[in-house]
Amino acid sequence: METALPKTPWKRQVLFLAVLLLVWEVDCEAIRYSLPEETESGYLLANLAKDLGLRVGELATRGARMHFKGNKQLLQLDVKTGDLLVYEKLDREVLCGGTDPCILHFQLLLENPVHIFQTDLQLTDINDHSPEFPDREMLLRIPESAQPGTVFPLKAAQDFDIGRNTIQNYTISPNANFHVVTRHRGGERRHPELVLDKALDREEQPELRLTLTALDGGAPPRSGTMTVCIEVVDINDNAPQFAQSLYEVQVPEDSPLNSLVVTVSAQDLDSGTHGKITYALFHDDDLFETFVIDEITGEIHLKRALDFEASRYFNMEIIASDSDGFSGKCTVAVEVVDMNDNAPELTLSKLTSSIPENSPETVVAVFSVFDPDSGDNGRMVCSIQNDLPFFLKPTFKNFYTLVTEGPLDRESRDEYYQYEVCLTGESANKEFKFLNPIIPPNVIQDTQQYFTLGS
Structure with missing residues (x-):
């Protein structure tokens, strides 16, 4: 039996961990790419290996894989060439809604040795939506006693684009009684208002039909229309x-x-x-x-x-x-x-099934946790029980590695069942538990999966 190496003093362990985390954060500086939405699938975005300073073929030999938030594949990585390709057309409005800028986050995980790179993709807007009104027609009943300068609110159109590509202005068909103004009350949405220029005479003209047009700022601009039906009614002098x-x-x-x-x-x-x-x-x-x-x-x-x-x-x-x-x-x-209405989610990125004995700080598994809630409701801390020769090491933005705490002795114990490793944590002062996050319980019962210690 080989003699186990002496345990590192507690202060040295803490110092080593602090230095390792500092180096990790420096290495994980984000690389950002920009791409117009609706770009065709297969489009070559960049050579990720070159941008990261890696050699040709190093992505393949180090077991590179992409990790996307929500596990939805947006880009495709050719590990042989390092080319980063568009997997499918990306719709900015679907992925980000009205959020501007639209930035998608994903990570590149190198398994051997373990290394994580943060990469961001900014989707820029194109003018692919026209303004649309909620209805084809709108009825306004205006008394003939209304004075010039009276303002009447009109229904606003909606445009899913952002910035200059969203609605910029409203116009009304030429007439002697009204003009339209565009109000901007903060944010990007603009609202039309109809202003009376000349008093109405019900006996002369009991009804008017005007066309309201919404224009965006594209080149050329897109537009949408709605008919404004105006019914002139008799006196009611208070609104x-x-x-x-x-x-x-x-x-x-x-x-x-x-x-x-x-x-x-x-x-x-x-x-x-x-x-x-x-x-x-x-x-x-x-x-x-x-x-x-x-x-x-x-x-x-x-x-x-x-x-x-x-x-x-x-x-x-x-x-x-x-x-x-x-x-x-x-x-x-x-x-x-x-x-706090969302349960944390755990995603396993790497699992080691065989651990060499007498090898301290060996990475057993790599996983990430995610909680859709915000603020304190989405803040998580993970841990495992104290009676195992493993410890959790936080790495980068809710990524963790499960690492051997010291040299293991195969002659003392040659296997550790995965269901013995139970992750617990805390989110918004509420404890949660991931029972066997690595292998589902029914699989453990059937196949008795376990870690094996190699000699």
Whole structure:
């Protein structure tokens, strides 16, 4: 029997670990590439081996593999040549929605020896979407007593592109009574408003039909249209007014359906039928699927379920209308509060089935953990039980390696069952446990998988 090497003093172990982590962080500086969305599959993005300073064929000999967030393959690596190719067309709107810039993160893992490189791909927007209105027609009922300068809100179009490729301006078909202005209230979305230039005369012209056009900033620009039908009605000289122009509310993402979000309130100085107010949501289809408003009380309730990871903010335009079409408008800003509603996920990248004895700090397995929640709810710390001759070494952004703690003695014990290695952790002050993250329990029971110590 060979004599086991003496254990490294505790202070030397800590110093060694600190130096190793510092070197690891320096080596893991991200490499960033840029690519227009919708680029054809097979497009040569770069030679990753050359950019990393690796020799031709070194990726293959060192067991290189790509790791993508969510395990969705976006790029393809030719380990023989080092070429990095587009695996399939990448749609920026699908992958990033309205987030700008759109940056996709992935890692290159070299197994022998273990090394991890962080790589980022920025998808730039192309003008591949046209503005679209929620409806083909919109009805406005405007009293003939309306004075020049009166402003009427119009429905906004939606364009999934960003930056200059999204909606920049609105125009209206030429007429003597109205012009349109484009309002920018923060963010990228622009809203049209119809401004009355000349008083209406119902007896002269009881109805107008105008074409509203939304234009984006592409070259050439894309456009979308909607017909604005204007019905001129008789006198009703007071419009509903809201108690406040902006309502701000925070709603936990785990709120049950039909929960009360907020109550808006408007008042009309007119009496009788002219002063009767009805409330309505005035926005796109996504909000109609998420929220519902009581047209009489102004109570806004939760309708389909909230998901902080999918949508963190909602801005609703609420219209209060009276019987003759006079209307007032307010904005409801809803902030979704994150809850710890996602379980951490573990992905195994490497597993060693045979461990040489008397080889301290041998890498047994490499894995990563991921929690979709944000802030403290997504922060994780992993550990294993103390009675095993292994320890977890954090590497880079939730990557861990399972390493032998010291020299192992085959004559004392020649195998360790994988189900003995149980990962536990903590996320947002809640403990969780990965039971046998390396081999599923039913496989262990059937095949009795284990680590073998070589002599």
